[in-house]
Amino acid sequence: MTIIGWVQIALVLGCALLLAVPVGQWLAALANGRLGALAGVDNAVLRAAGVDPARGQGWQAYLMAMLAFHAAGFVLLYAMLRLQGVLPLNPQGFDGIPPYLAFNTAVSFITNTNWQAYSGEAAMSHFSQMAGLAVQNFLSAASGIALAFAVIRAFAAGGVKQLGNFWADISRVTLWLLLPGAIIAGFLFIAMGVPQTLEASATATTLGGAEQVIPFGPVAFQLAIKHFGTNGGGFFGVNSLHPFEGPSALATSLQIILQVVIPFGLCLTFGRIVGDRRQGVALLAVMVGFVLVATLGIYAAEAGGNPLHIAAGVSPLQGNMEGKDLRFGQALAALFTATTTGASCGAVNAMIDSFTPLGGMVPLFLIQLGEVLPGGVGSGLYGILIFALLAVFVAGLMVGRTPEYLGKKVQAREVKLAMLAVLVLPAVILGLTATSLVLPVAIASLQDAGPHGLSEMLYAYTSAAGNNGSAFGGLTADTPWLNVTLAIAMVLGRFAFVIPVLAIAGSLAAKPRTPEGPGTLPTHGPLFIGLLAGVILILGGLQYLPSLALGPIAEHVSMIAGTTF
Template structure:
C-alpha cells in the first residue's frame, strides 16, 4: 500500500460525500413532491400519463403497482431479446437470444441485478442494448428509489394508511433525477474517450501489420446509467476493465462516484424527511465505515501479493496485479471493487477471480451482508432501515423496554417481518449454491476444483440473490440450470425482500409518531452506529461463515501451505 494510493481513495470518497449533500437535498424534494421550477412541467407530464399524484396508495396497492409494472417490463424485454434477429438496429446481424438466456437476462435487468451470462458486444444488438437493457437500467433503478421513498414516508408521518403514489414516484425519479444525471455523466464519459455511435465496429491495423476488428456501439450513455443506477451491466463483456468503458483513471473515478452518490444521498434525504438530519448521518456513517474497512482489506490483501509468487521471485513490486489494469493500480481497483459490491452495482474494473483468496472474500461478504453498505439505489436505504429496526429491538431486549425507532414503536409484527426479509438472502444463496454443488448439472460449470470452485459457485448465487450482478469468474453460467436458478435467485432477492419491507412500512405508517422519552435510545450517536454495525455483521453475515471457511478461507490456508487450485 502506498500514500499515493490512499490519497486517490480519499479524494474519490471525499468528492462523493460532497456531491451527496446536494443530491440528498434533491432526493428529499422529489420524495416530498417539492419540485420548484419543475412543478408545472411535472404536473403536465403526470396528467398526460394519467397519474394523479395526490391519490395515495396503501402498502398493498403500492406493492401491486410495482409488481405489475415490473412483470410487464420483464415480458417486453424477454420478447425483444427473443426477436432480436428480426428487429432493426442490428448492424451485426445477430440472431435472437436463446430462451433460457433471455429469461435470465430479462429478470436480471428488471431486478436491477444486471448479471450477464453473455458478452454484450457479440450477443446484443444496438436495439437490445439501447431500448431493452438501458431502458430497464433506468426503470429498475427508479423502482428501487421509489420504494425507498415509500419507506421513508412511513417513518415521517403517523396514523396514515398511504405511502405515496408509485406511478408518480417512478416518473419523477426517472425524469428529474436519473435522466438528467445520466445525460451529464454520458457527455463527461464521451469527452474522456468513451464511444457513442451506432457503428457496429471499426477496422484497425496493428503495429505488427495485422488487421483487427474493434467492436463499437452506443457505450457512453449506457455506461452513465449503469453506474448512476447501480446497475452494473456493461456494454462489453469485461465491463469497466475494457478500455472503451474505462479509458482513464479519471473515468474510473467518476464511475465510483456515480455508483455511490445516490445511496449516500438517500441517507441524507432520509434525515431531512424525518426531520432530524442526525438520523441520516448516522446511517451514512455506517455505510462509509464499512466501505473504508472493505477497501482497506482488499487493498492490503492484494498489495501483499501471492506468497508463492514472492517465494519464486515472480511477484511484481506493487503486489498482485493479475486481472487488474496496470494504468489504475491496486488502490483504485480496491475502492472500485468495495463500492461496486457494497453498492449493488456489479460493474468491475478488475477480475475478482484473480484476487488473492482473502481479497476475493471481501466483496463476496459485502454482498452477503445484505447489499446495504451502501447498497443499491433505494434498496440500500430500506435494507439499512430493516437492520436499524432489528438493532433497536436488540437494544430493547437488553434494557427491558419496548423498542422504538424515530418515535415508532417496533413490535412483534415488524420484528417478524424484518427477520423474514433478512433471512431471504441466506436461504436462497446457501440453498441454491449447496444444491448446485451436489448436482452434476451444477458442478459441470465449474472451472476449478477445491475451495476455489466452491467460491465460484457461492459467489454466483450471492451476486444473483443480492441483486449485484458482478461475477467471480471461472464459471460457465450460460447453461439451462444456472440461467434458471440464478434467475429465480434474482427474483427472490429483489421481490422476496421488498414484500416484507413494504408490509413493515405500512404497519409503521399507521402508528402514531410519539416524541422521545427519557428512556428512548438515541439513534443518532456513536453507540447506535456501533450497535447497527454489529447487528449487520452478526445477523447479516454470521450464517455464511461455514461456507466462507470452506471456500476462500480454506484456499488462503492452502496457499500458505504451497497448494493452489
C-alpha cells in the same frame, strides 16, 4: 499499499460525499413533490399518463403497482431479446437471444441485478442495448428509489394508511434525477474518450500487419446509467475493465462516484424528511465505515501479493496485479470493487477470480451482508433501515423496554417481518449453492476444483440473490440450470425481500409518532452507529461463516501451504 493510493481513495470518496449533499436535497424534494420550476411540466406529464399524485396508495396497492410494472417490463424485454434478429439497429446481424439466456437476462435487468451470462459486444444489437437493457437500467433503479421514498414516508408520518403513489414516484425519479444525471455523466464520459456511436465496429491494422476488428457502439450513455443507477450491466463482456469503458483513471473515478452518490444521498434524504438530519448522518456513517474497511481489506490483500509468487522471486512490492488494469493499480481497483459490491452495482474493473483468496472474500462478504453498505439505489436505504429496526429491538431486549425508532414502537409484527426479510438472502444463497454443488449438471460449469470452485458457485448465487450482478469468474453461466436458478435467486432476492419491507412500512405508517422519553435509545450517536454495525455483521453475515471457511479461507490456508486450485 502506498500513500498515493490512499490519497486517490480519499479524493474519490470525498467527492462522492460532497455531491451526496445536493443529491440528497433533490431526492427529498422529489419525494415531497416540491419540484419548483419543474412543477408545471411534471404535472402535465402525470396528467397525460393518467396519474393523480395526490391519490395515495396503501402498502398493498403500492406493492401490486410495482410488481405489475416489472412484470410488464419482463415480458417486453424478453420479447425484444428473442426477436432481436428482426428488429432494427442491428448492424452486427445478431440473431435472437436463446430462450434460457433471454429469460435470465430479462429477469436480471428488471431486478436491477444486471447479471451477464453473455458478452454484450458479441451477442446484443444496439437496439437491444439501448431500447432494452438501458431502459430497464433506468426503470429498475427508479423503482428502488420509489420504494425507498415509500419507506421513508412511513417513518416520517403518523397515523396514515398511504405511502405515496408509485406511478408518480417512479416518473419523477426517472425524469428529474436519473435521466438528467445520466445525460450529464454521458457527455463527460464522451469527453473522456468513451465511444458513443451507432457504428458496429472499426477495422485496424496491428503493428504486426494483421487486421483487427474492434467492436463498439453507443457505450457512453449506457455506461452512465449503469453506474448512476447501480445497475452494473456493461456494454462489453469484461465491463469497466475494457479500455472503452474505462479509458482513464478520471473516468474510473467518476464511475465510482456515480455508483455511490445516490445511496449516500438517500441517507441524507431520510434525515431531512423525518425531521432529524442526524439520523441520516448516522446511517451514512455506517455505510462509509464499511466501505473504508472493505477497501482496506481488499487493498491490503492485493498489495501483499501471492506468497507463492514471492517465493518464486517476484518482488513483494508488486503485489498481485493479475486481472487488474496496470494503468490504475491496486488502490482504484480496491475502491472500485468495494463500492461496486457494496453498492449493488456489479460493474467490475478488475477480475475478482484473480484476486487473492482473502481479497476475493471481501466483496463476496459485502454482498452477503445484504447489499446495504451502501446498497443499491433505494434498496440500500430500506435494507439498512430493516437492520436499524432489529438493532433497536436488540437494545430493547437488553434494557427491558419496548424498542422505538424515530418515535415508532417496534413491536412483534415488525420484528417478525424484519427477520423474514433478513433471512431471504441466506436461504436463497446457501440453499441454491448447496443444491448446485451436488448436481453434476451444475458442477460441470465450474472451471476450478476445491475451495476455489466452491467460491465460484457461492459467488454466483450470492451475486444473483443480492441483486449485485458481478461475477467471480471461472463459471460457465450460460447453461439451462444456471440461467433458470440464478433468475429465481434474482427474483426472490429483489421481491421476496421487498414484500415484508413494504408490510413493515404500512404498519409503521399507521402508528403515531411519539416524542422521545428519558429511556429512549438515541439513534443518531456513536453508540447506535456501533450497535447497527454489529447487528449487520452478526445477523447479516454470521450465517455465511461456514461457507466462507470452506471456500476462500480454506483456499488462503492452502495457498500458504503451497497448494493452488
